Amino acid sequence: MVTVTRRPHTPIRPIWLCRACGHPWPCGEAKLALLAEYGQNRVSLFVYLAGAFGDAVDDLGKLHSGETPISGELFDRFLSWPSASSSAYRTARIEGSSPT
Template sequence: MTAHGPVLPLWLCAGCAAPWPCAVRRHELLTEYASAPLALAVHLGSYLNAASQDMSWAPPAALERRFLGWLP
């Protein structure tokens, strides 16, 4: 289990206090889902949905870039 999980409702990283998913967690997720990139996108999409509810003040495009924009 990672130390770089999200701290809700602000969606900051528990391990490094960066916006979640932080660089470390992104690397971990890419490694964990290397053989299932579509599953990773679906997984992160569910986080995007939850984060958009928790952070209704955040611009939707910024949240989309944050949660999905870094995927290969």
């Protein structure tokens, strides 16, 4: 029997790509996992993502010789998606989570 180990959709630092799929983190699967993990505790989700956003700005700035990464894109990537109008939120609701 072959055992398949799934990698978690967590970030590879300092490049902030998903360890499992290689997409920019948080990838779609990571977003769904975070919504499920934090459930109705939206404030804690935003606090966690704000910390990750700060770390990503620092890490990516160091990789690019001190140049500031495009913060608007990073902000959208980390902090604009977990709202009631986002597709990740709607998908999680359809799949049975209730992140409100």
